[in-house]
Amino acid sequence: MHVLIVEDEVRLAENLAKAISKTVGFVVDVALDGNEGLNLALSGAFDAVILDLMLPELSGSDLLDALRKAGNKTPVLVLTAKEDKASVIGLLDRGADDYLAKPFDLGELMARVKALIRRSKGQASASLVLGDLLLDMNTRSASRAGVRLELTPMEYRTLEYLMSRQGSVVSKEELLEHLYDFNWEKFSNVIEVYISALRRKIDAVASERLIHTVRGHGYLLRRDELQ
Amino acid sequence: MIRSIRGRVVAMVLAAQLLACAGAVGFAILYTQRALWSSFNSELRERMIRVLALVDEVENKPGEVTFDSSQLKIQDGDLFYVEDAHGHPLAGSPSWIGAGMRTRSTPSSDWTFQAGSTVYRAKSFINMPIMDQENRKIPPLRVDIYYAMPANRTQQQIGNAVRIAAGVGLLSLALSVCSTWWAVARGMRPLTRFAHQADLIEPDGALPAEPSQPIRSAELLPLDRAIRQLAARVQAAFRREREFLSDAAHELKTAVAIQKSTLQLLEQGKASEAEYRAGVARALEDTARTERLVADMLFLSSIEHTQRAQRGEDAAPATNLTGSLLLALDRLAPMAEMRSVSVVCQPASALCVTASESELSRLWTTLIENAIQHSAPGSTILIEVSASSASDCRVRIVDSGSGISPEDLPHVFERFYRSDRSRSRLTGGFGLGLSIAKAIVEKTHGSIEIQSIPQAGTSVEVHLPGSAGDCHGSNGPARPAQQP
Numbered sequence: 182m183h184v185l186i187v188e189d190e191v192r193l194a195e196n197l198a199k200a201i202s203k204t205v206g207f208v209v210d211v212a213l214d215g216n217e218g219l220n221l222a223l224s225g226a227f228d229a230v231i232l233d234l235m236l237p238e239l240s241g242s243d244l245l246d247a248l249r250k251a252g253n254k255t256p257v258l259v260l261t262a263k264e265d266k267a268s269v270i271g272l273l274d275r276g277a278d279d280y281l282a283k284p285f286d287l288g289e290l291m292a293r294v295k296a297l298i299r300r301s302k303g304q305a306s307a308s309l310v311l312g313d314l315l316l317d318m319n320t321r322s323a324s325r326a327g328v329r330l331e332l333t334p335m336e337y338r339t340l341e342y343l344m345s346r347q348g349s350v351v352s353k354e355e356l357l358e359h360l361y362d363f364n365w366e367k368f369s370n371v372i373e374v375y376i377s378a379l380r381r382k383i384d385a386v387a388s389e390r391l392i393h394t395v396r397g398h399g400y401l402l403r404r405d406e407l408q
Numbered sequence: 409m410i411r412s413i414r415g416r417v418v419a420m421v422l423a424a425q426l427l428a429c430a431g432a433v434g435f436a437i438l439y440t441q442r443a444l445w446s447s448f449n450s451e452l453r454e455r456m457i458r459v460l461a462l463v464d465e466v467e468n469k470p471g472e473v474t475f476d477s478s479q480l481k482i483q484d485g486d487l488f489y490v491e492d493a494h495g496h497p498l499a500g501s502p503s504w505i506g507a508g509m510r511t512r513s514t515p516s517s518d519w520t521f522q523a524g525s526t527v528y529r530a531k532s533f534i535n536m537p538i539m540d541q542e543n544r545k546i547p548p549l550r551v552d553i554y555y556a557m558p559a560n561r562t563q564q565q566i567g568n569a570v571r572i573a574a575g576v577g578l579l580s581l582a583l584s585v586c587s588t589w590w591a592v593a594r595g596m597r598p599l600t601r602f603a604h605q606a607d608l609i610e611p612d613g614a615l616p617a618e619p620s621q622p623i624r625s626a627e628l629l630p631l632d633r634a635i636r637q638l639a640a641r642v643q644a645a646f647r648r649e650r651e652f653l654s655d656a657a658h659e660l661k662t663a664v665a666i667q668k669s670t671l672q673l674l675e676q677g678k679a680s681e682a683e684y685r686a687g688v689a690r691a692l693e694d695t696a697r698t699e700r701l702v703a704d705m706l707f708l709s710s711i712e713h714t715q716r717a718q719r720g721e722d723a724a725p726a727t728n729l730t731g732s733l734l735l736a737l738d739r740l741a742p743m744a745e746m747r748s749v750s751v752v753c754q755p756a757s758a759l760c761v762t763a764s765e766s767e768l769s770r771l772w773t774t775l776i777e778n779a780i781q782h783s784a785p786g787s788t789i790l791i792e793v794s795a796s797s798a799s800d801c802r803v804r805i806v807d808s809g810s811g812i813s814p815e816d817l818p819h820v821f822e823r824f825y826r827s828d829r830s831r832s833r834l835t836g837g838f839g840l841g842l843s844i845a846k847a848i849v850e851k852t853h854g855s856i857e858i859q860s861i862p863q864a865g866t867s868v869e870v871h872l873p874g875s876a877g878d879c880h881g882s883n884g885p886a887r888p889a890q891q892p
Contacts, residue, residue, distance in 0.1 A: 190662050192694060196669035204676050235658050237826070260665075262658035283658075284665035287672035 182207040182298055182342065183226055183359040187218030187244065188233040188260070197231065200287050205295060206321055206334060206341075210362045215239025222248050222255060226358035228298045230257045231290070232277075242275060249276035256297040260285065295319075302345040309344040312404045314383060314391055316344045323383075330382050335360070339375045340383075343392070343402040352399035376400060414592045421588040422581070429577040440569040448562045449518075452531050456555045459488055463498065463538045463551050470546045473538060475499040487528065487556040493535065498551065505530070505554050520559065527563060530556035598625045606635055613642030655824040656705060659838060663698040670694050704840040708823070711767070711847040726879040727768050729759040729801055729872070730793060736772035737791075740780060748785040751776065756793045759801045761874030763852040771848045774841045775805050775868050782809035782866065801874040808865035817860055821846045 184207045188194040191213065198209040210227075212218035215236040222230050222244070230248075234241035245257060256278040261268065264282040272280055278301075279293050295318060299307065309316040313326040321337055323330045332340065338360050343351060353369045360372075376392065384390045393401045462479055466472035475490060475498040482488065489500035502510065504523060520529050532555075537548040602623065608616040615636075623632045674687035737751060744751050761768070779789045792804040812820060819825045826839040842858075849856040854872040 190666060192690075193662065193666045193669060196666065196673050200669065200673050200676065203673075235662075262661040263654070283661035284668045287669050287676070 182228045182338070182345075183362070184209050184294060185212065185218065185221055185227040185230045186210070187212045187215070187222070187230065187236065187241070189213050189236050190233070193233075196287075197290070201291060201294065205291050206338060207294075208338070208360060208362050210364075215241065215244050219244045219247055221363070223251055223253060224358075225253065225255070226363075227255050228301065228359060229294050230255055231260065231294065232257050233260045235262070242272070245272075245275050245277060254301070256301045258290075258293055258297060298345075304345060309341075309347070311344060311347050311391060311402060312389060313387070314344075316341060325383055325387055328386070332379075332382065336375055336378055336382070339372070340379055343400060347402045350395050350398050350401050355399070414589065414596065417592045418585060418588050422585055425581050425584050429581055433573045433577040436573045437566075437570050440573075441566050444562050444565055444569075448529065448557070448559065449531075452529065452555060452557050455483070455486065455557070456488075456531060456533060456553050459490060459499075459555065460533070460536060460551070460553055461539050463490060465538065465541055465543060465549055470543055471549065473498065473549050473551060483557075485526065485558045487530075489554040491552050493550045493552075500554075502554070504528070504556060505532075510552075510554075521556075526558045527560055528556040529559040529562075530554060598623070598628055602628055602632065609635070609639050612646040613639040613644075615639060652823055659701055659705075659824060660698075663694070663701055667691060667694040667698060701838050701840075704838055704844065707770075708840055708844050708847055711844065711851055714851065725762070725764055726760050727763050727765045728879045729761050729768070729803070729874060730755040732765050732768035733772050733791065733793065733803070735765075735769045736776055739769075739773060740776050743777065744780050744789075747780055747783070749780050749783045749787060749789060751780070751789045751791065753791040754793065756795060758877055758879075759793065759795055759874055760877055760879040761801055761852065761872045763848070763872065767848045767851070771845050771870070772803075774845045775870070778841060779805055779807040779809065779866070779868075782811075783807045784809060795874075795876050796871070799873055799875060801872045803870045803872070804867060805870075806865065806867045811862040811864055811866050812858070812860040813862050817858065820858060821856075 182205075184201055186194050186197050186201075186209060188197065188211065194211045194213065198211050201207050202209050207228075210221060212221050215238045218230075218232070218236070219239060221227070232241045232244060236244070239247075241259060241261075245259070248255070248257070257276065259272050259277045259280040260283055261272065261280055262283050263269075269280055278297055281290055281293065295307070299305070299318070307318045309318070314323065315325075316323040318341065321341075323332060323337065323340060339356065342356060342359050353372045356372050357369060376394075380392050384392055389405050391402055391404065393403065395401050459480075462476045463473055464476060466474050473492050477499060480499070487500070487504045489502045489505060490498040491502070492498055504521075506519075506521070516531070516533055518529065518531050520527065522528070533553040535550040536553060537550055541549055601621070605616070605621070610616075623629055670687065670691045674684065674691070679687065733753065733755065737753060740751070776789065776791070783789060787808050790804075790806045792802075792806070794802050796802045816825075821842050822839075823843045824839040825843075846856055849870055849872070852872055854870060856871075857869045858866065859869075860866040
């Protein structure tokens, strides 16, 4: 999962990025002003945006307006210093999905971001299930037929994204966008390496194949019998 | 003590009316009295002439006079008495005339007396020549005539006239008091309505939502204008305070959010001792930043408060301008050295300004620090000090740094305004420095002005009231004027 933090306070942005990448395992990009934030958010590479309201150049609420006007549906969590009802209602009406008042609790922020991403992918629970494959986003672990899978962080991230998008084809580019931040050199063959490793760990020991390759399009996670 | 305008107006009108009324009534009474007495007197004289006409000479005795009583017609109640020149009575009775009156030698006199309940008015003709003397050889024959007429009726008439005049006067007075009372109440109605409208103004200066009735009284227009201006000023002040509060809340909450997130980050997961140490160091850095923010806000608030409180009151202590400038330069020398910026100060002879030394050096520190931060390495900052007139000290700080964009320039003195946010974040600024500088300058009744060309440099000019000469009591340290 890929999260964008738009926050002009460098220190706060650093802390948020560190907390999210370290404890939740999401990939994080940081924008220090409104314009940069809007350009990044419009790329569509993000699963959630954490947005500060008081930003230089382009204010958070204007960014939100522009984002929603462009048809972007990325869930947005707003960080605000104002807690009064009117401004909260105004924010939600403008297209924000959630808000947290400063000073917030880091744990709560991460839980809300996770919930937002889950909901936006159509999942109600923190554990994703496909046949006998189980992925728990809270403990960041996966198991197949009751056997715990030993996954590297990158393998887990890949599986988490594929599981959250189960039933639809995910291209290599989409995977790259959602698994790496923008400063990373992107090589699409890295994805092939992770997919083959995941296949080895998930499909090799079981009777049913879950990871499918759609030639020329990408990858698909679903149960065989539906094919 | 509360005085009613209505009461005062009515009292004034009443006093004026009373005077006018008394004058009119007095004049009317006087005139009536005169007119009545004059007609009474002419009637009296006419009757005396008629009596005089009855006196005739005795044909055979020259010098003798006689009275023809057969033709005498005396009105009821009249009294008369006629005597000849020798004092022999001819007709009537002298009993009613006081002795004093008869011995008088004046040809004609009037007097009033009372007999019983009747008041008489009497007149005497002394030595009156009789009317139809035929014998012209002897000197004219003369008689004395005394006549009295009851004056009760005339007195009564006069009394009635006085009563009527006074009554009419009092009635008109009462009428005018009533009408004035009513007119003033009616005249005050727009004022009452206006007061009611003014009552509807919110404590924050907001005018009532529904449009108020337009003021139609010319007298109330200035008041209306004044109240509207006052409301607008109150509103503007409220808006400024609200904005400041909202900005301050944002800054403070952000500062706390940073601290909290730094600590919570440390709490999560397992960290090595080195990581903990680094985390604690970061938390301390964040705390120092919060501390600076709070200190800046409180300083600004205290300066702005004293500015309002001690306006025109006891003067601030006198401070050596050059001394405070050198103190600031001394403090900033390491920073300038670190950024390879040289600061050249050209101080004038001793100048004395009325401001506290700590505030002045804070002012210079802020301005010079800004200049250093926006200067490229290797460039020079020039500080000129001069006395532009007898009571005006001028300090110019000129840098050839990055300058301020024209869009930002009008806002640089606003609280929490940052022209380059990401950069001032790195330098730890909150956008309060220039606000504080301006507050200090305004507290000393001076002025501050910034001119800037992007990429060419900025020049800050500060004017402070002061005078040439040494200050007693406060002296800045004597240091070399040249800083690296």
